[in-house]
Amino acid sequence: MSFSTYKGLLIGVFLVFCAVGSVFGQINLHGTVYNMYRTKPLEAVSVITSSGKGTTTDSNGYYFIVVKPEDSISFSYLGRLTAKFPISAINTNNSFDIALHVDPTELKEVKVMPRSYHTDSIQNRQDYAKLFNYKKPGFKVSQGNGMGGGAGVDLDQLIEFFNFSEKRRNTATKARLIDEEHDKYVDHRFNRSMVLKITKLEGDKLDTFMVRYRPSYEFCVRATDYDLMEYVKLAFREDQKDRKDRP
Numbered sequence: 615m616s617f618s619t620y621k622g623l624l625i626g627v628f629l630v631f632c633a634v635g636s637v638f639g640q641i642n643l644h645g646t647v648y649n650m651y652r653t654k655p656l657e658a659v660s661v662i663t664s665s666g667k668g669t670t671t672d673s674n675g676y677y678f679i680v681v682k683p684e685d686s687i688s689f690s691y692l693g694r695l696t697a698k699f700p701i702s703a704i705n706t707n708n709s710f711d712i713a714l715h716v717d718p719t720e721l722k723e724v725k726v727m728p729r730s731y732h733t734d735s736i737q738n739r740q741d742y743a744k745l746f747n748y749k750k751p752g753f754k755v756s757q758g759n760g761m762g763g764g765a766g767v768d769l770d771q772l773i774e775f776f777n778f779s780e781k782r783r784n785t786a787t788k789a790r791l792i793d794e795e796h797d798k799y800v801d802h803r804f805n806r807s808m809v810l811k812i813t814k815l816e817g818d819k820l821d822t823f824m825v826r827y828r829p830s831y832e833f834c835v836r837a838t839d840y841d842l843m844e845y846v847k848l849a850f851r852e853d854q855k856d857r858k859d860r861p
Contacts, residue, residue: 641701644678645710647671647689652713659714660690664698689714692840796831803834803842812843813850823853 647659655675662668663679664686671677681687686698691714704710806824810816815823827849829837837845 639682641681641683641706642678643681643687643701643704643706643710644676645712646675647677647691648675648711648713650713650715656691656714658691662688662690693838694840800829800831800834803837804829804846808843809846812846815850823850827853 647656647661648654649656655671655673657671657673657675659671659675659677660668661670661677661679663681665682667679667681669677669679679687681701683701685701687701687704688698689696689712694714696712696714699710804824806820809824810820813820813823827846829842829845833845834842
């Protein structure tokens with residue numbers, strides 16, 4: 615048997631299986647997911663159907679999933695979800711390949727030192743737990759000592775209640791610690807190694823970029839890794855444009 619004959623036989627068997635699956639209301643769908651330039655297959659892309667089934671792509675970007683004719687299918691990667699593709703509009707006899715509009719930047723391996731953002735953050739919370747669990751003082755009625763004394767006001771509580779300056783210092787310290795925690799989180803997400811990898815800036819240019827385009831804490835909390843990398847790319851394009859426009 616020649617190779618072309620063998621290949622034709624395999625294709626025929628595959629089409630028979632597809633037809634049998636369709637008869638029973640199930641369709642075998644397969645394909646490969648690439649990056650936006652179709653230069654690299656994407657691993658761990660979520661493949662989701664409208665009926666609730668799902669799978670992920672392997673290291674070669676390949677996926678296989680059983681769907682229904684009335685289903686639709688979508689792909690999710692780095693927190694971004696594509697549009698839904700109706701199965702009825704897909705030629706399921708062929709491979710359904712797709713290119714996602716993401717271009718993730720691969721960062722070099724980094725060594726985690728004994729001190730890290732997460733370690734420092736946990737330690738800070740432990741060190742200042744008493745301050746943040748501060749309970750507002752109030753009056754407490756003390757009972758007599760059993761020697762004819764009646765009920766009275768607890769003097770320690772009274773002194774603490776009027777210690778306004780101490781409370782103000784505590785409030786200011788808490789605010790400062792929260793600001794420091796926010797700054798460290800931004801430093802953790804918007805770090806020099808990530809920006810250097812994307813922009814190729816070095817020295818004073820990198821220092822200026824890090825200060826000028828430093829994102830807010832609120833943005834960093836809501837942004838995915840992909841969102842943050844896209845922000846750096848957009849900021850870099852703006853920075854390059856500004857440099858060209860300068861006299």
